[in-house]
Amino acid sequence: MTQQGVRWTADQVLALAPDAASRKAGSKLGAAGPWSETGSSDKGAVWGLCKGSGSKPYQTIVDIADASGPAYKCTCPSRKFPCKHALGLLLLWSGGDGAVPTGETPEWAEQWIAGRRKRAEEKKAGDGSGAPSGSADPDAARRRAERRAERVTAGAVELEQRLADLLRAGLATAEQSGYGLWEETAARMVDAQAQGLAGRVRELGAIPSTGPGWPVRLLEECALLHLLGQGWLRRERLPDALAATVRSRIGLPASADGPPVRDRWMVLAQYDTADTRLTTRRIWLYGADSDRTVLLLSYGAAGRAPELALPVGLTLEAEVSAYPGAGQLRVALGEQFAPPAPTAIRPRGVTTSQAAARYGDALRDDPWLESVPVTLDRVVPTPDGDSWQLADADEDAALPLTPAARSRPGLWRLVALSGGAPVRVFGECGHQGFTPLTAWPEGPGDAISLC
Numbered sequence: 001m002t003q004q005g006v007r008w009t010a011d012q013v014l015a016l017a018p019d020a021a022s023r024k025a026g027s028k029l030g031a032a033g034p035w036s037e038t039g040s041s042d043k044g045a046v047w048g049l050c051k052g053s054g055s056k057p058y059q060t061i062v063d064i065a066d067a068s069g070p071a072y073k074c075t076c077p078s079r080k081f082p083c084k085h086a087l088g089l090l091l092l093w094s095g096g097d098g099a100v101p102t103g104e105t106p107e108w109a110e111q112w113i114a115g116r117r118k119r120a121e122e123k124k125a126g127d128g129s130g131a132p133s134g135s136a137d138p139d140a141a142r143r144r145a146e147r148r149a150e151r152v153t154a155g156a157v158e159l160e161q162r163l164a165d166l167l168r169a170g171l172a173t174a175e176q177s178g179y180g181l182w183e184e185t186a187a188r189m190v191d192a193q194a195q196g197l198a199g200r201v202r203e204l205g206a207i208p209s210t211g212p213g214w215p216v217r218l219l220e221e222c223a224l225l226h227l228l229g230q231g232w233l234r235r236e237r238l239p240d241a242l243a244a245t246v247r248s249r250i251g252l253p254a255s256a257d258g259p260p261v262r263d264r265w266m267v268l269a270q271y272d273t274a275d276t277r278l279t280t281r282r283i284w285l286y287g288a289d290s291d292r293t294v295l296l297l298s299y300g301a302a303g304r305a306p307e308l309a310l311p312v313g314l315t316l317e318a319e320v321s322a323y324p325g326a327g328q329l330r331v332a333l334g335e336q337f338a339p340p341a342p343t344a345i346r347p348r349g350v351t352t353s354q355a356a357a358r359y360g361d362a363l364r365d366d367p368w369l370e371s372v373p374v375t376l377d378r379v380v381p382t383p384d385g386d387s388w389q390l391a392d393a394d395e396d397a398a399l400p401l402t403p404a405a406r407s408r409p410g411l412w413r414l415v416a417l418s419g420g421a422p423v424r425v426f427g428e429c430g431h432q433g434f435t436p437l438t439a440w441p442e443g444p445g446d447a448i449s450l451c
Contacts, residue, residue: 008064008311008342013090015270015312015449016070018080018305022087029088032099038092039103044339046093046100047109050085052076060085061109063116065339069310073112081305148193152250155192156229159185159201163226171215175208195251200225224368241326242365248325249368256332258322263287265294265318266345267310268373268426269437271451274302281306284373284426284437285320285331286347293347293373294320294331308333312438313447314340327365329373346440347426349377352392352399355429371430378422378442381415390434393422400433410450414439417448 010030017023029035029050036057038048044065049057062082063071072086082090093100105113162185166174174181182205189198204225207218231238231246238246248254268284283296298306310316319334350358355374362372379390382398388406391398405411405427417423417439427436427450439448 007096008090008094009313009446010091010094011446011449012311012313013087013094015451016082016090016309017087018082018272022080022082022084025084026082026087026091029084030091030095032092035089035092035099037106038089038100039105040093040100041102041105043105043113045105045109045113046089047106048089048092048100050088052085058085059108060089061112062086062090063113064090069308069340071116079304081307082309148252151192152194152232152252155189155194155197156232158188158192159197160226160229160233163222163229166222171218174204174218179205181205193251196249197225197228197251199251200228227367239326241324244324245326245328245366248323248328249366254324256321256323256330258324258331260319260321260334261287261290261292262317262319262337263289263292264315264343264345265320266315266343266347267312267340268293268347268447269449269451270310270312271437272305277302279305281308283308283310286345286375288315288343288345291348293329293375294322295329295373296320296333297330310340312449312451313342315343315345316340325366327362327369346424347375349375349424351395352376352379352390352397352434353395355399355434359429359431369430371428371435373426374429374434375424375426376434377424379425380420380422381411381418390425390436399429402430402433402435405433405435408450410436413448414450417441 014023014026017026034051036049036051040046045061045063047059047061050060051057058074058076060074061072070082070090072082074083074085076083076085078084089100182201186198186201186205189195189201200221204218204221207214207221210217228246228249231242232250235243235246244254265285265287268286270281270283272279272281274280279300279302281298281300283298285294285296286292287294296308298308300306316336317338318336320331321334322328323330323332355376358374359369359372362369376390376399378393380393382389382391384398384400388401388411389398390401401411414423414425414436422442424440424442425436426438427434436450439450440446
């Protein structure tokens with residue numbers, strides 16, 4: 001159980017924010033002014049009343065002892081999780097200055113806590129009952145899978161023809177055709193139930209006229225898309241692991257079938273990406289005992305943050321199971337044995353040269369891989385003309401930062417943390433460079449989220 005004497009840092013709280021606007025609004029509510037009847041319990045509950053625009057204050061409650069991450073309840077109308085009131089309450093609690101004293105849980109908070117924990121226990125008991133579902137029909141499932149495979153094959157054949165037409169006419173025609181051609185092709189891939197192909201086609205449409213060298217970038221992406229289509233059409237000839245990777249890249253669903261691995265998993269980073277249909281949350285975990293870095297994915301409808309949220313820098317003891325595929329790092333979160341708790345664990349670091357080599361090695365297993373998770377040790381953020389790079393403190397080598405990283409406020413947090421001295425940085429290393437996500441000072445100090 002979470003001990004009330006061990007509180008999260010403000011950075012760990014703000015890392016839970018679903019977006020920048022919530023982070024800013026929550027920070028403003030992290031003072032005692034708008035709060036009343038705040039309290040916390042030794043069972044992991046934090047509660048309070050926050051004055052809003054109405055006559056009644058908002059009732060806000062956070063369950064920080066939930067093994068899968070904090071859970072929130074607030075009577076405000078916000079659809080964001082956590083809302084700004086939950087963030088403000090946690091910031092007030094993290095200050096540890098007596099503004100959120102230990103006390104008896106009020107009835108309204110106790111009812112919610114008891115209800116959700118009871119439902120969690122019932123769900124856990126139901127999942128472990130071993131009773132057959134009774135509705136599963138293996139033959140029907142096999143026929144559905146065969147029909148979908150036929151549609152994907154038809155889509156892959158059509159896409160191959162469109163790529164051949166583009167190369168026959170010349171890449172310059174892509175600039176003249178505009179985005180509509182690519183969007184229509186992507187829609188055809190959606191009809192073929194090949195979401196992975198559709199996503200890559202849309203990326204093709206965004207490349208023409210994007211600055212010097214765009215034909216080279218377009219040709220590279222066309223080659224990768226051609227390789228993926230050919231991989232699907234010849235999947236029976238591929239090794240099982242590579243065939244599973246192709247199916248995953250195509251967009252076919254799969255279940256985590258790897259053996260459960262129990263470890264003390266440190267939350268390295270958490271960030272969201274969104275499009276018009278879906279919000280995807282990526283959570284990187286590092287196993288202290290297994291020395292593995294793995295990825296949790298969770299999803300929310302467009303405009304809504306996914307429910308799973310784990311504060312950066314905390315550790316949870318849990319089991320994870322791997323998804324199939326060569327070199328795949330995605331896992332499913334299984335049984336959790338304790339709620340997230342502060343930790344002094346840090347992942348092992350490598351040099352920038354070793355990081356680049358690690359990405360190259362990973363491409364052998366998954367040629368469509370955008371990046372790999374890497375922790376760099378003893379690097380210094382350094383200006384490089386109009387850009388920035390992470391330079392090794394002990395050798396003459398460096399990694400450039402990606403364009404996305406250079407536009408984020410996290411870059412300046414990293415520069416301030418370093419102050420010209422070496423730091424340890426976790427992030428994603430790929431063909432566009434390095435994207436820093438979390439950093440630690442060289443001496444003692446908590447993890448600083450850069451997302």
